[in-house]
Amino acid sequence: MTIEPTNSDKNITMPLTVSNMSVTVSNEHGDTTILQPTNLTIQSGEIHAIIGPNGAGKSTLLKAISGDLKISTGDVTCCGYNLRQLQARDQSSKAKAVAALPQFSLLNFPYTVEEVVALGRIPHNSGQRVDAQIVGDAMDLLDIGTLAKRNYTQLSGGEKQRTQLARVMAQVWRAQDATTRLLLLDEPTTALDLGHQQQLMKIIQDFAKQGVAILMVVHDINLAANYADYTLALSNGNTFRQGPTADVLKEDMLSSLFDASISVIHHPITHKSVVLS
Amino acid sequence: MQFSHHIKQFLPRYWTRLLFAMLASLIVVTLISLSFGATPTSFKELVLWLMGESDLQSHIIIQQLRLPRALLALCIGSLLATCGAISQGLFRNPLADPSLIGVSAGASAGASIAIVFLAGAQWSLFSLSLVSMGAFVGGILSVYLVYQIATNTSGTSVSTMLLAGIAIAFIAGGVSNALEFFADNDMLRRMSLWRMGGLDSANTPRVIIAATVAGCIFCLMPHYYSPLNALLLGESEARHLGIDVNRTKRHLVILVAAGVGTSVALAGTIAFIGLVVPHMVRLVIGPNHRFLLPISAFMGALLLLVADAFARTVIAPTEIPVGLVSALLGAPIFISLLRKRHHYGLQE
Numbered sequence: 270m271t272i273e274p275t276n277s278d279k280n281i282t283m284p285l286t287v288s289n290m291s292v293t294v295s296n297e298h299g300d301t302t303i304l305q306p307t308n309l310t311i312q313s314g315e316i317h318a319i320i321g322p323n324g325a326g327k328s329t330l331l332k333a334i335s336g337d338l339k340i341s342t343g344d345v346t347c348c349g350y351n352l353r354q355l356q357a358r359d360q361s362s363k364a365k366a367v368a369a370l371p372q373f374s375l376l377n378f379p380y381t382v383e384e385v386v387a388l389g390r391i392p393h394n395s396g397q398r399v400d401a402q403i404v405g406d407a408m409d410l411l412d413i414g415t416l417a418k419r420n421y422t423q424l425s426g427g428e429k430q431r432t433q434l435a436r437v438m439a440q441v442w443r444a445q446d447a448t449t450r451l452l453l454l455d456e457p458t459t460a461l462d463l464g465h466q467q468q469l470m471k472i473i474q475d476f477a478k479q480g481v482a483i484l485m486v487v488h489d490i491n492l493a494a495n496y497a498d499y500t501l502a503l504s505n506g507n508t509f510r511q512g513p514t515a516d517v518l519k520e521d522m523l524s525s526l527f528d529a530s531i532s533v534i535h536h537p538i539t540h541k542s543v544v545l546s
Numbered sequence: 547m548q549f550s551h552h553i554k555q556f557l558p559r560y561w562t563r564l565l566f567a568m569l570a571s572l573i574v575v576t577l578i579s580l581s582f583g584a585t586p587t588s589f590k591e592l593v594l595w596l597m598g599e600s601d602l603q604s605h606i607i608i609q610q611l612r613l614p615r616a617l618l619a620l621c622i623g624s625l626l627a628t629c630g631a632i633s634q635g636l637f638r639n640p641l642a643d644p645s646l647i648g649v650s651a652g653a654s655a656g657a658s659i660a661i662v663f664l665a666g667a668q669w670s671l672f673s674l675s676l677v678s679m680g681a682f683v684g685g686i687l688s689v690y691l692v693y694q695i696a697t698n699t700s701g702t703s704v705s706t707m708l709l710a711g712i713a714i715a716f717i718a719g720g721v722s723n724a725l726e727f728f729a730d731n732d733m734l735r736r737m738s739l740w741r742m743g744g745l746d747s748a749n750t751p752r753v754i755i756a757a758t759v760a761g762c763i764f765c766l767m768p769h770y771y772s773p774l775n776a777l778l779l780g781e782s783e784a785r786h787l788g789i790d791v792n793r794t795k796r797h798l799v800i801l802v803a804a805g806v807g808t809s810v811a812l813a814g815t816i817a818f819i820g821l822v823v824p825h826m827v828r829l830v831i832g833p834n835h836r837f838l839l840p841i842s843a844f845m846g847a848l849l850l851l852v853a854d855a856f857a858r859t860v861i862a863p864t865e866i867p868v869g870l871v872s873a874l875l876g877a878p879i880f881i882s883l884l885r886k887r888h889h890y891g892l893q894e
Contacts (some may be wrong), residue, residue, distance in 0.1 A: 337782045357790045364788025375780040378640065378833040381554065388779060391772050392788040418554075440787070 284366075284451040284482035285311040285334065289343035292326075292333050304329045305507045306343055311482045311499075313449055316474065318497035318514070319486045322527050325503040327486040328372065328455055334484065335369040335453050348449045364392035366447035368440035372455040372486075374433050376421060382432050383408065383417040389439035393446055403442045407435040410472055412465070426460035434469065441481060452476070454485035458492060470496045490544040494518050502526055518542050553830060557837050568844040575851060576620065580612045582855040583862070615748040619854045619868075620847040621756035622745070622809040623819060627846020628763060629805040630820030631827070631839050635774040636798050637704050640828065643821040644806040646708055647799070648688035650817075651715035651722075653810040654741055656684020658725045661736050675747075677740060678811040685807035688714050693799055701792045704781075707799075742867035743814030745854050752812050759808040763801055767839055770798060774835040816869040819846050822880045829884075849876055 292304040304326045311317050319327045332338040334345055336352055345352040348366035350359055368389070376385070386407055390400040408414045411431045416424065421432060434457060441450040457473070458466045474496055477483050487493050493500050493514060500517040502509040509526055510517045523531040523544060532545045557564070577596075581587045585607060594600040595608045626644070634642045645651065660680025692714050696706035726734060773794040776784040785791050806820070824842045831837050853872035857865055 332782075335782075335786060337785070357793060360785070360790055361788030364786060367786070369782075369786045371780065371783060374783075375638070376778060378638070378778045379828070380778070380833055384832070384834060385779075388776055388787065391776055437786075 283310065283346065284313055284348055284449045285309065285484065286346045287334065287343070288345075290333060290340050290345055291342045292329055292338055293341040302341070303506050304333065307501075307508050309484075309501060309511075311451070311484060313480045313482050314477050315498045316477050316483045316485070316496055317499045317501065318493035319484070319501050319503060320490055320493050320526075321503035321509065324505075326506040327503055329506070330501075330503065331369075331453055331455050331484065331486055335367070348447065348451055361392050364440070366441065366449060367451045367453070368437040369453040370433055370437045370455060370457055372459070374429060378422070380421045381417065382413055382419050382421055382424070382428075385421050385432050386435045386439050389436040389442075392440065395443070395446065403439050404435075407439040407442060410438070411435045412468065427462060427465055430457070430460045431465065431469070438472075438476065444480060450481040452481050452483045454483065456486055456488055458487070458489065466492070490518065490523065494542045494544060495539065515542065518544065554832060557831060561837070565840065568841070572620065572844065572847060572851075575848060576616050579616050579851055579855040580608050582859045583607070583612055614750055614753045615745050615854065616851060617753045618745050618748040618756055618812065619851045621753065621760045622813045622816065623850025624843040624847040625756070625760050625763065625805045625809045626816060626819040626850070627823040627842040628767070628839055629802045629809075630846075631824035631835070631842040632770070632774070632798055632802055633820070634824055634828075635777060635833075635835060636795065636802075637708060638778055638780070639708075640825055641821070642708075643817075644802050645715070645815075645817070645820070647711040647802065648692045648714040648718065649685040649803060649806040650810060650815045651718035652688025653681040653685035653807065654815065655718035655721040655725075656680040656682070656687070657740050658722045658729075658737050659684070661733050661740070662725045662729050677736075681740075681814075682807050682811035684718070685810050686803055688718060689799060689803035689807075693796075702795050704795070740814050743816040743869040744857075744865070744867055745813050746865065747812075756808060756812055759804060763805050764843065766797075766801065768836075770794065770801075771834075771836040771839065774798075774839075775833075778833060814869075816850070816872060818869065818873045818876055819849060822876050823849060826876075826880055 287307060287309040289306040289308060290304070291302055291306045293300050293302045295301075307330060309317070319330060321327050329338060333340050334347065336355070340352065347363065350363045350367075355363065383404060386404045387400060389407075390403065393400070395403075405414070408417055411434055413428065413431050413435060416428060416432070421429065424432065434454075437452060437454075441447065441452055444450070452473075454473070458469060461469060470492060473483060473485075485497075487497075497514045499512065500514040501511045502517055502522065504526055510522050518533060520531060520533045523533065527546075529546055533542050534545060536543045577592065581589060581592050587604060587608065591600055591604045592608070595604055600608070629644045633644050633646065634640055636642075637646070657677050657680050660677045664676050664680070692707055692710045693702065695710040695713075696703050722737075726737060729737065773784065773789045776787045776789050777791070777794070779787075781791050784794075809816070823846045824838065827838055827842045827845055831841060849872055850868070853875050854868045856875065857868045857871045860866060860871075
C-alpha cells in the first residue's frame with residue numbers, strides 16, 4: 270500500500286512552484302486569457318523580479334499566486350500548500366508562511382502605525398511579548414520606529430508604504446514560525462524617495478539572506494537589475510524572457526519588450542547593468 | 547493627541563479593571579434610573595425595595611414596570627451599538643449603520659403588514675405580539691435578500707451589499723407607504739407609534755429574549771475581534787492574514803441581522819445609537835475591535851438607559867419616544883467630539 274503525500278508535505282522545501290499556470294477571466298464578451306501558461310520556481314533566499322509594460326499581466330501573476338485571482342489551468346504550490354486543494358481551514362497556517370504586500374492600501378481607519386504592523390502577527394499564536402518585540406524590530410528596520418504612535422491615516426504616502434511593508438515582514442519574520450517563507454510584493458518602492466528606495470531594497474535583500482523567498486513586481490527596471498537574482502519579463506500575458514537577471518536584461522530584449530529605444534550600460538562601481546531610456 | 551495616547555496605553559494594561567468598572571457603573575446607573583418615572587420614587591424606597599421590604603405600590607412600580615424596562619433598555623442599547631460597530635468594521639465605513647443592510651426598513655414593512663392584514667388575529671408567541679414577529683421576520687428577510695443579491699460564486703461584495711440594502715430599503719419603504727394608504731385611522735396610528743420606537747412594552751419575557759440574543763452575541767463576539775481588525779485593511783489583505791473572509795462576512799451579517807432584528811422587533815426603530823456610539827468610541831480609543839466592541843456595548847446600554855429615563859420623566863406622565871431623546875442627548879456630544887477631534891489626533 271502506498272501512502273499519498275498530503276498537501277502539506279509536497280514540495281515542502283520549495284517556497285514557490287508555478288507550473289503551466291494560466292488565468293482566464295470571463296465577462297459579457299466571453300472569456301479572455303489574461304495570463305498564458307507560466308512557469309516559475311523560487312528557492313529559499315532568492316529574489317525574483319517580474320517586469321513588463323503596463324497591462325502585461327504582472328499584477329495578475331502575483332494575484333494568482335497569492336490566491337486573490339482564481340487560476341484556470343496549471344498548479345501553484347506556495348510553501349507546501351497547493352492553491353487548488355487549499356481548504357479554508359489551511360488559510361491561517363498558510364498565512365504563517367506567505368505574506369503579500371498589495372499595490373494600494375485602502376486602510377482609512379485611525380489605527381496607529383504600531384497597530385497596523387501588529388496586524389501582521391494575526392496568523393501566529395506566538396504570544397504578546399514575542400509579537401511586541403517583532404513589531405518593534407520591524408518598525409525599527411523600516412525606519413518608522415519614531416512614528417509608532419502616529420495615526421496611520423495622517424502619514425505621507427511613503428510612510429504608509431513602509432508601514433505596510435513592516436506589517437508583511439512582521440508576518441513572516443521568524444524562521445521558526447514556518448518551514449519555508451515567501452514574500453510577495455507588488456511594487457514595494459512606489460511612493461518612496463530615492464534614499465528610502467535604496468534602504469528598502471537593502472532590507473529586502475537582507476531578508477532574503479535569512480532564507481525568505483521574494484517575488485516582486487517592479488516598475489523600475491534598475492531595481493530588478495540591482496537587486497533581483499532572477500527576472501521574469503512579461504508581455505501581453507506571455508512569458509517574454511525568463512532567467513538570471515543579467516541574461517534577461519539585454520538591450521534588444523528590453524527594446525522590443527517596451528517598444529522603446531533602450532540602452533544598457535555597465536555600472537563602473539557595482540558592476541551591474543544600468544538601464545537607460 | 548496626548549489624550550488618545552494615554553488612553554491607548556492605558557487600555558490593554560487596565561482592561562480587566564475597566565470591564566469591571568463599566569459593569570459596576572451600569573448597575574449603579576440602572577438602580578438610579580429606577581427612581582425616575584411618572585411617580586417619583588425616593589432613594590429610601592429604592593433601598594427598601596432592594597431589601598425586599600417596600601410597600602406593595604412601590605414594589606409593583608419598580609419590579610414590574612421599571613426594572614424590565616431598564617433591563618430591556620440595557621440589552622437593546624448594547625445590541626444596537628455592538629451591531630453598529632460590527633457593520634462599520636464589516637463595510638470598512640465609519641458611517642455605516644445596521645439599517646444600511648435593510649434591517650430597519652424591512653422590519654417596518656413587516657410590522658405594517660402584520661398591523662394591516664393580521665389586525666383580527668390575537669394570538670402571540672412567548673408574549674411577542676404578531677407585530678413584533680412581523681417586524682423580526684421582515685428584518686431578517688430583507689437582510690437575506692440583500693445578502694443573496696450581493697453574493698455570487700466568487701464571494702460577497704460589501705459595496706454591492708450597501709447598494710442592495712438601499713434598494714431593498716426603498717422597496718420595503720414602498721410596501722409600508724402603500725399599506726399606509728389603504729390602512730384605516732386606527733391602523734395608521736399603530737403604525738406610526740410603532741415606528742417611533744419605545745420601550746414601554748417591556749415585560750419579563752421580552753427582557754429574557756433580548757438578554758438571550760445579547761448574551762449569544764457577546765459570547766461569539768471575541769472570535770471576531772482579529773478578523774474585524776484585519777478586515778479594516780481590505781478583504782484581500784485579510785485573506786493574506788489567513789482570515790476566511792467569506793465565512794467571517796456571512797457570520798457577521800447573521801449576527802447583525804439577529805441583533806438588530808431582535809431590537810427592532812422589541813423596541814421599534816431606535817436610530818442614532820448604532821451609528822453614533824461606535825463612532826464616538828472610535829474617536830477616543832481607536833479602531834481596535836478588542837476594545838471598541840465591548841466599550842461600544844457599554845456606552846450604547848448607558849445611553850439608551852439614560853435616554854429612556856429622560857423620556858419617561860421630562861414631561862411626565864406623557865412619554866417622549868426614546869429614539870428622539872437618544873438623538874437629542876447623543877448628537878451634541880458627538881458634535882463636540884467632531885469639533886475637538888484634532889485634539890485627539892484622530893482625524894480621518
